[in-house]
Amino acid sequence: MKMKNKIWFLAISLFSILAPVKPMVAVAVMFIWLDLAFGIWRAVHLGGWKSIRSRRLSSTISKSLLYSGGIVAIFLLEKFVLADILGMFIKVDLILTKAFTFFCVMVEIKSINESYFDITGSNIMKSFQKFLTRSKTELNEFKN
Numbered sequence: 001m002k003m004k005n006k007i008w009f010l011a012i013s014l015f016s017i018l019a020p021v022k023p024m025v026a027v028a029v030m031f032i033w034l035d036l037a038f039g040i041w042r043a044v045h046l047g048g049w050k051s052i053r054s055r056r057l058s059s060t061i062s063k064s065l066l067y068s069g070g071i072v073a074i075f076l077l078e079k080f081v082l083a084d085i086l087g088m089f090i091k092v093d094l095i096l097t098k099a100f101t102f103f104c105v106m107v108e109i110k111s112i113n114e115s116y117f118d119i120t121g122s123n124i125m126k127s128f129q130k131f132l133t134r135s136k137t138e139l140n141e142f143k144n
Contacts, residue, residue, distance in 0.1 A: 018072060035108045043056075
């Protein structure tokens with residue numbers, strides 16, 4: 001087998017192994033870039049275009065690689081080391097990978113909320129919490 005064919009075979013094998021985790025990586029990276037957009041909006045709103053620094057923009061790339069690498073590492077650990085042990089207690093596939101992805105997304109949502117609050121003075125998280133509380137109250141009243 002030629003070296004070029006071996007490399008293609010290896011690459012296709014690697015992408016096949018990582019196929020289940022691709023949507024989770026995509027969601028985390030999407031929220032990182034959404035945070036970047038809100039951060040740029042905040043910087044321009046508070047300090048003008050001159051306040052945007054390449055150092056802050058480059059942290060988005062670092063964060064994307066860090067989160068993606070973390071998600072993949074936890075996926076590989078869970079899939080090939082912990083799957084049998086976790087399977088005895090939990091019936092949800094890839095629970096650790098999903099939990100870590102959720103944690104990464106929540107960190108970004110908090111950052112987005114801070115940027116939004118600095119611009120508008122409105123806290124999205126508190127508004128959402130009030131909405132959920134009100135909906136639960138109305139649902140309980142409807143049941144009674």
